[in-house]
Amino acid sequence: MVTTSEIPAPADAVELLLERFSSVKANAAELLVDCHDSSSAAFVTVDDLEQRPVVVSYGELRDRSMRLAQLLTDMGVRRGDTVAVLMGKRVELPVALAAILRIGAVYLPLFTAFAAPAIESRLRAASARIVITEPSQAEKLDSIAGIETLVVGAEFDARVAAAQPLESAASVGGGGTILLLFTSGTTGAPKGVPVPLRALAAFACYMIYGLDVREDDVFWNAADPGWAYGLYYGILGPMAIGRPNILFNSGFSPETTVTVIRKLGVTNFAAAPTVYRALSAAPGIGGVSLRRASSAGEPLTPEIAEWAPSALGTEVRDHYGQTELGMVINNHWHDDLRLPAVNGSMGQPMPGFTCGIVGGQIAVDTAQSSLMWFTDYHKDARTAGSRFTADKRWYLTGDTGHVDAAGHFHFGGRDDDVIIMAGYRIGPLDVESVLITHPDVADVAVVGQPDELRGEVVAAFVVLKAGQVGTEELSGELQQLVKTQYAAHAYPRVVHFVDELPRTASGKVQRYLLKGRG
Template structure:
């Protein structure tokens, strides 16, 4: 069956576009000020020894603090069009800073806390930021960078408490830039993506139809707000639709994740595939009863999908998107657009998007996709042009895929990750999905290596579990697993046993680095 959006869905898309795309759109007012002041916007969670300290943050508290912090930033010379970096984890000051920056018509640059100083400096320099809001554990990374720093704690609190509320927010309109977010650098240098206020319409659509976040849910998007999925759908999306999210200010572990799911009664969970994969490898993690579970970032492997049905009480639905657009092809959860999942498929286009396959790539039909918000990379016209067909009609994702007779999309690989061996096109995901099912394998990546006879051959990089040693016998076993589980010609000619895989801070495998080894 081919999925089409019903009339109520189309009307919802138009209403979001009218709200967030208006010429007088005021981001801070739309995200916070219009909400019920006493309603919970976020629940922040800190870990103190054996205790979890959960604190509710209301929309009224956010409104007041962000208005005061906006005044403090204005006193530092920040105004419309200026950029401000924010280098901190999932804590209330991050949200206050984002909203304060928006109130001034300024632009928020997210900085991931796992970045080293050079990565931070590159983004601040490219974005032209003069001020950075950070936290004590991160402040040393800013040494030697020509910026003014504001540190969470006494300094931040003092500025908020000592400033009068900003009387009037700046309305930059739907086309005004709200965020400057840099891509993860999966295949090369990161590129700056200006995100306009009207992107909130697309975020609202995904929160509603992709994730199906309802008023009764305890929602937790565990992704880091230093990257698109965590920022778009862990901070901005929840604010836009007035639904609270959980902000856990602690590092990831399977045990802690399980504890949060249990003690806070999470019913709707969204995270990266690596989180689900790690949970699935721990036999003690089971028995939850989630209403919805969603994944994005890299395709889910079949073993995780099978595990989730019993361990989480629901299936995990795979969703697809990019920094440039957010999510736009999904195995949607909402009743109005939900259909049965076909294993390996990432689903159907989200309402507000029309898609197709162009030159083998997953592509967006620009004229027929009213929720599209990408207009180009920061100061990179050549890279921008390369993202579109010559006539500008289609945006090219750089990811290859296919569509079945019912209109479902299947991801194959990033265009430069496709392996062509003796004329056969092999997507690394297919081989990785087989290798990960071996009980000794914790993580895996497959790349192509030049071969004089076949053009390319496959090589696998495998991370083994604790107390498992790589051996010739295990290599042969993994090769045979691919021959029997996928295709005889597609087995990896060499298996490298490694301690870890090179990944971007958002968890995407950097296969181009593996090809350079």
């Protein structure tokens, strides 16, 4: 078992984690469930704020997953098969994950906000024929031919309880695939990312050094486990280091989020930037005392940095990663690595990763990054090959950025999103970070649109706060704001006032959908 109290200096910690999770005999069920004290908490579930939270122990997780593994085996699931899970943050989700891994099968997460076509496309791409789901989601699967479902509930519980525990767990080794996770598709069609067991070493490293989850913390990663950040660091990461996470199975609102933090005494909180934006915009939200607060998914906007210390009791630290990498560059919280956060920076590389700038892109040095685990997309070697330099030395993230004199990395934007206007390279984030400071602006996205003279010009899509109206005068104010607060050449030549921005299900702006709008 790896616990935070056993972790030595960063360099030695990386070796310890690699030794544990990269062995040719590595067994995911053993490493995530069976090695932990059966009486210790694995997850804390909250379905109703009026009721007491339910603590799920590792012993319970082990027994239920062993029985579900046998049930899945009886249904014909074998090592290497893919089993999908479509459900919210309920205890059956980690039970299903552990059961699938016991067989040596592959876990395919499906986001509950997906409609049937999005679900079917992922099931077909992954060749999955069994889906474990919940009653509220089961109807989406009715029209998908060739799919067998297990729906959690009383009948499901009875079948699992009646099954004999599957005593032996498959060892797939550090290189064996345990997850197949599809990207969110910010710049095109989603791509399948096979995640090997050895990736758990990188996930555990982030839990320790990026988030600084300690044994006395009450940890809550509020991200959805249908996506990388919630699955990697709300389910797998906590299990890898034996620390419980809170599973709040209810819809998001700023008020309920603060209620959970207060009621359960949360000290270490992680969420997407959209959560912090919603919290900061809600009246009366504050008076919270967190020890650590972390954000990932998109860069934080300046007003969050100003709002957080008084409202949450701590600053919010920005972290950077991808589905293909996990988190790799962070404003680390751990005492051994914590530095003063630099405005607009995502921090410095995590132990086990060496990063740089190659061709204007943020890149990972594969030869010097022992925790690097991505090698290929699912059935798409050609696309994967384009993510690496010709000599395979560097993995190219597709995100532009730069490194300042102190070694802090700064995000510029998706390489596909960088605006080249009359030879100038303009990062959308730089312009967005200025526009969002206007008191009338609630949300904003910046893209490049074709221009006969300049090649491209900056176009801003602006969502206004309630009660505000888009006018030519306001457009002029926004343009002048960028001229004075960022750069005269980078102001938006066109300002579109819109009701909402197109986002992926995980909350990322789909700028490519905006580029074709007039």
